Amino acid sequence: MQFDVAIVGAGVVGCAIARQLSRYDLRIALIDAAEDVAMGASRANSAIVHAGYDCPPGSVEARMNVLGNALYRQWADELDVPFKRCGSFVIGFGPEDEKVLSDLYDRGVKNGVPGMTLMPGCEARAMEPALSKDVTMALFAATGGITCPYQMTIACAENARENGAQWLLDRPVTAMRRKGDFVVITAGGEDIEARYVVNAAGVFSDEISRMLGDDSFTVRPRKGEYMLLDRKSTCVETVIFQTPSKLGKGILVAPTVDGNMFAGPTAVDMTDKLDTSVTPEGIAQLTAMSKKSVPGIDLRSVITSFAGVRAQPSTGDFIIGVSKAEPRLIQAAGICSPGLTSAPAIAGEIARILRMNGLEMKEKADFNPYRKAIPEFRHMNNQERAALIEKDPRYGRIVCRCETITEGEIVEAIHRGARSLDGVKRRTRAGMGRCQGGFCSPRVMEILSRELNVPMTGLTKFGGNSKLLVGKLKEV
Amino acid sequence: MKEIIDIAVIGGGPAGLAAALEARKNAPDKSVLIIERDKELGGILQQCIHNGFGLHFFGEELTGPEYAGRFIAQLEGTGIEVMTDTMVLELSNDRRILAVSAKHGLVEIEAGAVILAMGCRERTRGALNIPGTRPAGVYTAGCAQRLVNMEGFMPGRRVVILGSGDIGLIMARRMTWEGAKVEVVAEIMPYSSGLNRNIVQCLVDNGIPLKFNHTVTNILGRERVEGVTIAEVDPATRQPIPGTEITYECDTLLLSVGLIPENELTQAAGIELDRVTSGAVVDENRQTSIPGVFACGNVLHVHDLVDNVSAEAMLAGRAAATYVSGQAQAAEYRSVSGRNGVRYTVPQRVSKSAEGKQDIYFRVGSAYRPATLLVKCGDETILTRKKQIMTPGEMEKISIDAAKITGDITLEIEEAKAQ
Numbered sequence: 001m002q003f004d005v006a007i008v009g010a011g012v013v014g015c016a017i018a019r020q021l022s023r024y025d026l027r028i029a030l031i032d033a034a035e036d037v038a039m040g041a042s043r044a045n046s047a048i049v050h051a052g053y054d055c056p057p058g059s060v061e062a063r064m065n066v067l068g069n070a071l072y073r074q075w076a077d078e079l080d081v082p083f084k085r086c087g088s089f090v091i092g093f094g095p096e097d098e099k100v101l102s103d104l105y106d107r108g109v110k111n112g113v114p115g116m117t118l119m120p121g122c123e124a125r126a127m128e129p130a131l132s133k134d135v136t137m138a139l140f141a142a143t144g145g146i147t148c149p150y151q152m153t154i155a156c157a158e159n160a161r162e163n164g165a166q167w168l169l170d171r172p173v174t175a176m177r178r179k180g181d182f183v184v185i186t187a188g189g190e191d192i193e194a195r196y197v198v199n200a201a202g203v204f205s206d207e208i209s210r211m212l213g214d215d216s217f218t219v220r221p222r223k224g225e226y227m228l229l230d231r232k233s234t235c236v237e238t239v240i241f242q243t244p245s246k247l248g249k250g251i252l253v254a255p256t257v258d259g260n261m262f263a264g265p266t267a268v269d270m271t272d273k274l275d276t277s278v279t280p281e282g283i284a285q286l287t288a289m290s291k292k293s294v295p296g297i298d299l300r301s302v303i304t305s306f307a308g309v310r311a312q313p314s315t316g317d318f319i320i321g322v323s324k325a326e327p328r329l330i331q332a333a334g335i336c337s338p339g340l341t342s343a344p345a346i347a348g349e350i351a352r353i354l355r356m357n358g359l360e361m362k363e364k365a366d367f368n369p370y371r372k373a374i375p376e377f378r379h380m381n382n383q384e385r386a387a388l389i390e391k392d393p394r395y396g397r398i399v400c401r402c403e404t405i406t407e408g409e410i411v412e413a414i415h416r417g418a419r420s421l422d423g424v425k426r427r428t429r430a431g432m433g434r435c436q437g438g439f440c441s442p443r444v445m446e447i448l449s450r451e452l453n454v455p456m457t458g459l460t461k462f463g464g465n466s467k468l469l470v471g472k473l474k475e476v
Numbered sequence: 477m478k479e480i481i482d483i484a485v486i487g488g489g490p491a492g493l494a495a496a497l498e499a500r501k502n503a504p505d506k507s508v509l510i511i512e513r514d515k516e517l518g519g520i521l522q523q524c525i526h527n528g529f530g531l532h533f534f535g536e537e538l539t540g541p542e543y544a545g546r547f548i549a550q551l552e553g554t555g556i557e558v559m560t561d562t563m564v565l566e567l568s569n570d571r572r573i574l575a576v577s578a579k580h581g582l583v584e585i586e587a588g589a590v591i592l593a594m595g596c597r598e599r600t601r602g603a604l605n606i607p608g609t610r611p612a613g614v615y616t617a618g619c620a621q622r623l624v625n626m627e628g629f630m631p632g633r634r635v636v637i638l639g640s641g642d643i644g645l646i647m648a649r650r651m652t653w654e655g656a657k658v659e660v661v662a663e664i665m666p667y668s669s670g671l672n673r674n675i676v677q678c679l680v681d682n683g684i685p686l687k688f689n690h691t692v693t694n695i696l697g698r699e700r701v702e703g704v705t706i707a708e709v710d711p712a713t714r715q716p717i718p719g720t721e722i723t724y725e726c727d728t729l730l731l732s733v734g735l736i737p738e739n740e741l742t743q744a745a746g747i748e749l750d751r752v753t754s755g756a757v758v759d760e761n762r763q764t765s766i767p768g769v770f771a772c773g774n775v776l777h778v779h780d781l782v783d784n785v786s787a788e789a790m791l792a793g794r795a796a797a798t799y800v801s802g803q804a805q806a807a808e809y810r811s812v813s814g815r816n817g818v819r820y821t822v823p824q825r826v827s828k829s830a831e832g833k834q835d836i837y838f839r840v841g842s843a844y845r846p847a848t849l850l851v852k853c854g855d856e857t858i859l860t861r862k863k864q865i866m867t868p869g870e871m872e873k874i875s876i877d878a879a880k881i882t883g884d885i886t887l888e889i890e891e892a893k894a895q
Contacts, residue, residue, distance in 0.1 A: 227605070228602070232740075232743070274698060275609075276609065276610070277607065277608050277609045277610075277694075277695075278605070278606075278607045278608060278610075279607050280607050280693070280716075282607075283605050283607065302602060302603060302605060303600070303602045303603065304600070304601070304602030305602060305605050306610060382574070382582055385576070385582055386581055386582050389576070389578070389581045389582070390581065393578040393579070393581075394578060395578075396576050396577050396578040396579070396580075396581055396582075397561060397577065397578040398513065398563035398565075398576065401513065401563065401738075402740075404563075404565065407578070434597070434600075435597045435598070435600065436600040436601070436602050437619075438597060438598050438600060438616045438618060438619045439597065439619070441615075441619055442619065442622050442623055442626075442627055446627075456627070456629055457629065460612065460699075461611070461612035461699075462612075462699075464699045465699040465700055466611060466612040466699040466700055467612060467699075467700055468612050468613075468631070469623065469629040469630060469631055470630050470631065470632055470633050470727065471629070471630050472628060472629055472630070473624065473628045473629065473630055473654060474654075
């Protein structure tokens with residue numbers, strides 16, 4: 001297989017790059033070790049579109065964040081991804097925090113963040129009544145917002161594919177070497193040739209880089225744990241940060257685009273890049289800290305807790321540019337927070353770098369920037385619902401009761417690339433509600449088995465060895 | 477599609493079936509419709525292939541499908557309409573129902589009376605904040621039961637079970653009989669929330685250890701469960717005691733940690749809910765705070781025995797029939813409530829016009845032995861009942877003569893000393 005550009009890593013950064021490059025007449029491969037896109041940090045993070053006040057002025061991060069934020073509306077609209085500019089607060093409890101808030105404000109000004117206001121606690125509470133009465137001052141950023149990280153990733157990947165990019169999933173990259181004008185990438189036992197490699201491998205981007213001789217940075221996994229609450233107890237409308245610490249932006253309480261609310265993340269430096277386990281300590285910390293911001297948070301209504309791993313680069317900044325060791329390796333590496341916000345900007349930046357480095361990039365006449373989301377029965381009015389069922393009766397059969405997800409949506413998700421229970425879940429929300437798949441898992445499995453023509457015993461939760469069943473009765 | 481129905485029953489499990497039949501019997505000229513979201517009637521009974529159902533109601537031991545079958549067979553010739561594979565999306569406070577199915581599309585129903593019989597769902601891992609990884613192989617017991625009994629698949633070979641709820645106990649036996657090894661059942665409380673007969677028949681008879689005051693503190697394995705760590709908890713704080721951890725090598729964790737009535741429709745309709753039962757607040761006829769809307773079965777409060785569900789559903793069915801016949805009168809109520817060890821009562825109120833014996837169902841908050849229950853009307857004790865033991869795992873019932881209910885009623889345990 002030969003490509004012009006191979007992107008290693010199908011998280012939000014890799015998929016946004018694939019989408020951006022698919023505007024041009026290029027052969028593009030999107031490679032990932034996992035069975036689906038959005039399987040790393042893009043699967044489990046805070047889902048925030050950051051305003052950009054907390055990046056160090058002058059950093060790549062700051063530039064990408066502010067530009068990414070500005071691009072989000074257009075990307076979300078073209079890709080039919082939920083995005084809400086609900087505004088964000090950083091809240092302070094007393095003089096020490098207030099100093100931090102005014103520093104953040106100054107930083108925001110330097111970074112070019114529009115729409116910031118420093119306000120006394122009472123004013124903040126008037127806007128967000130759920131805030132603690134102990135809040136003395138707050139920094140409000142009108143451009144702060146929320147999106148859905150895996151929907152954004154999936155949407156970018158689908159749109160890239162629609163425009164000719166090829167998904168090469170379930171192919172862990174194990175070796176890379178230079179061969180003439182090409183890089184030979186060994187992925188899943190196969191050799192893939194590409195003129196350029198874009199390294200968007202997140203927490204593994206240092207290891208990918210080293211395969212082509214660039215060991216100029218390392219990436220450390222930093223785990224963040226979260227608790228997600230049932231939507232009936234959602235009590236905030238804005239994103240609420242506490243003042244940041246060395247380990248990140250602090251524990252926040254925020255609504256999700258699906259109407260739930262969450263508390264998180266913790267920030268624990270790890271050694272294991274795949275460790276997304278939840279710990280009692282993490283839960284205890286989330287409980288204490290979220291109550292400090294929002295005393296009314298109803299933690300009895302937690303429906304699930306989970307963790308994600310962010311890619312913290314040793315350089316302290318996003319690593320974006322041509323590798324000094326290998327001119328055909330373009331880094332989009334060490335993208336920690338605010339990577340989700342920055343992804344559209346990083347995509348543009350990578351395209352610019354490729355062009356500057358000699359890749360011929362001719363705009364396609366037939367590039368289609370639009371991607372439609374899977375029809376969402378739950379959000380339709382009754383006329384729309386009736387029309388959809390008329391066309392395809394499977395949209396009249398509710399499979400996931402808690403989130404009101406129809407068989408039609410699940411079938412569509414599978415046809416678009418879901419191959420596992422979690423793949424269906426991320427694309428449709430089936431199994432994301434309060435019963436967490438207790439009722440619908442067996443039915444989703446049946447539909448997966450039927451549509452993919454895979455026996456029930458071959459189905460997985462998320463690929464690999466995550467088998468859901470061990471066998472048929474009487475055969476085990 | 478638009479329909480006008482006298483009595484609409486939401487849910488075709490044991491509660492819905494009994495309620496519909498009884499409603500029809502008492503109002504033969506009224507139309508009755510059962511709306512069921514699954515492909516067939518019978519609800520959760522269809523996956524409960526073990527026996528032990530019907531001892532009270534039919535005086536014989538039946539399997540779940542047999543018990544459901546008795547009611548389903550009775551539908552024949554009654555004229556009760558049934559819509560399966562149909563999900564109710566909305567219920568309004570004026571008893572309008574919006575439902576959807578692949579066959580009928582959107583269905584709008586105007587109902588004279590509504591009987592809520594949606595049952596319950598299982599508490600999940602997420603609700604307990606169980607630490608650890610999130611691999612395949614963690615199932616609620618009911619989900620595993622469906623996979624085994626209805627789909628014919630084994631979810632795992634070596635199993636740890638958290639919680640000693642009845643479904644967990646039943647699944648411990650079922651998995652063992654199918655060749656799996658059930659390592660242990662861990663129960664965080666000092667007593668089981670399941671029936672004693674299930675502990676004996678499912679665990680003791682199969683040599684499966686039951687550890688009280690134990691909980692899961694970690695789940696191991698990245699893709700599939702590889703192990704589960706349990707630890708003893710301090711009975712006072714319910715927090716794990718460091719150093720007591722035991723890790724079992726296994727590929728499956730089953731959860732049987734409680735059932736939650738599914739009252740999203742009820743709540744959206746603005747019906748008053750009881751914070752303890754998570755079901756509607758009802759009177760002796762199982763009428764909710766909205767006149768003409770009744771609730772019965774596990775959507776009202778979680779029952780131990782389906783026999784009690786059927787009996788309760790018949791009350792609701794009769795009352796709905798009375799309501800649509802225009803004989804119901806606006807009621808004034810006395811409240812019924814629990815305190816000092818009595819967690820809740822159903823019903824939560826009794827109308828002043830109630831006559832005869834009134835059955836009050838209740839649960840205690842911890843194990844009492846012996847236990848003396850006092851029923852008070854104001855400061856006056858109107859009834860005393862002594863029992864060898866009362867535990868949270870077994871629903872209790874006491875009958876009170878309506879004539880004695882001259883004011884608000886409270887149920888309590890005398891000198892409540894929990895053991």
